[in-house]
Amino acid sequence: MQELFAFIYRFRVMLVFVLLEGLCTVLIINNNSYQRAVFFTSANRVVGGLFQTTTNVKEYFTLREVNTELMDENARLRRLLSDLNEHNTMAALEKDSLLVTDSLFVKADDSLNTVENFDFIPAEIINNSVLRTNNYITINRGRKDGVRPGMGIITSDGVVGQVKAASNHFATCYSILHSSMAVSAQVKKNGALCTTIWNAEQPDKADVKYVARHLDVVEGDTIITSGYNAVYPEGIVVGVVSKVEKLPSERFLQVEMKLSVDFTKLSYVYVVNSLFRNEKDSLEEESMVE
Numbered sequence: 457m458q459e460l461f462a463f464i465y466r467f468r469v470m471l472v473f474v475l476l477e478g479l480c481t482v483l484i485i486n487n488n489s490y491q492r493a494v495f496f497t498s499a500n501r502v503v504g505g506l507f508q509t510t511t512n513v514k515e516y517f518t519l520r521e522v523n524t525e526l527m528d529e530n531a532r533l534r535r536l537l538s539d540l541n542e543h544n545t546m547a548a549l550e551k552d553s554l555l556v557t558d559s560l561f562v563k564a565d566d567s568l569n570t571v572e573n574f575d576f577i578p579a580e581i582i583n584n585s586v587l588r589t590n591n592y593i594t595i596n597r598g599r600k601d602g603v604r605p606g607m608g609i610i611t612s613d614g615v616v617g618q619v620k621a622a623s624n625h626f627a628t629c630y631s632i633l634h635s636s637m638a639v640s641a642q643v644k645k646n647g648a649l650c651t652t653i654w655n656a657e658q659p660d661k662a663d664v665k666y667v668a669r670h671l672d673v674v675e676g677d678t679i680i681t682s683g684y685n686a687v688y689p690e691g692i693v694v695g696v697v698s699k700v701e702k703l704p705s706e707r708f709l710q711v712e713m714k715l716s717v718d719f720t721k722l723s724y725v726y727v728v729n730s731l732f733r734n735e736k737d738s739l740e741e742e743s744m745v746e
Contacts, residue, residue: 574689577602577727584631586659586719591631593617597727598625606687608728614693614716615639615681616725627727632694633659633719640685641694644678646671652679652694652713659719662695664711671709673700679713686733 464471579601583594597603599622609616609629617631630637632654639652641664651665667673677697683690695713702709 573731575602575729575731577729579603579627579725579727581722581725582626584719584722586631586633589656590635591633591659591719592620593629593631593722593725595627595629595725595727596625598622598627600624602729603627603727604729606733607730608687609725610688610692610728611717611722611725613718614695615688616717616719616722618687619727631719632662632715632717639688639694640682641679642682643667643671643673644680644691648673649682649684650679650711655712660715661698662713662715664695664697664713665708667709667711669702669707669709673697673709673711675700686730688728 577597579595579597581593582596583592585591585593593609593616595603595609603619603622605619605621607619609618615632617629617634617637619627619629621628632639632652634654635656637654640649641652642649648667648671650667652662653665654662664679675697679694679697681688681690681692681694693716695715697711698714699712700709701711
């Protein structure tokens with residue numbers, strides 16, 4: 457202990473200097489937007505490199521599990537493709553069997569919220585937290601790969617989060633397990649709009665907000681994305697209703713759901729890029745100015 461005090465006393469001037477330099481750096485970053493942006497971009501690059509090295513070591517010991525996940529996902533995709541082909545075949549046969557006399561068929565415009573109007577960038581998770589009040593994910597894709605702040609993050613199981621910041625090769629993302637992360641959603645069976653927000657209690661549960669009292673919502677109902685904010689395509693699973701309460705004093709149902717994604721086992725994700733989001737946002741900004 458005496459040696460420690462002697463060391464501190466001997467280098468007291470240098471230690472005070474370093475402390476003051478650190479304090480000045482923090483104040484500059486917190487009070488200047490340009491310096492703050494440069495700091496977080498540089499931090500993403502440095503921390504991302506460290507996480508990548510750690511992830512490479514971990515992956516070596518989890519290759520069997522990852523391969524199993526990929527095989528399962530390929531199987532699901534093949535089943536979806538098979539169902540789609542069967543559906544198209546049945547639709548064609550049904551159309552051919554109809555006798556159409558003096559009829560006019562009008563094809564409605566495709567919704568811009570469907571999956572066809574989104575691009576998907578595969579990425580690997582190199583850091584992930586689940587036990588904090590505000591949880592983040594780091595992925596090994598950045599601006600050079602087309603990743604930008606505001607883009608959604610999904611897996612084959614459902615919604616994961618949204619990109620917060622991106623450097624050239626890495627990006628930090630809000631996990632859906634974040635106190636300020638809200639997802640525009642709807643009840644699949646009736647289209648009732650709602651918002652999902654993590655309750656900051658369990659990493660597998662979240663609250664479903666603003667569901668009107670008169671709506672028929674029960675345990676087992678599926679909650680999916682609405683597609684209204686152009687962050688996610690319409691129809692991506694968010695979770696399944698696990699609890700419903702109707703309190704006399706409340707205007708909305710108290711609904712809890714089990715998240716469709718297991719955040720403790722995340723390995724790979726897709727960054728979602730809406731091909732029409734910039735056009736939509738620009739038009740809405742012009743309308744608000746007027």
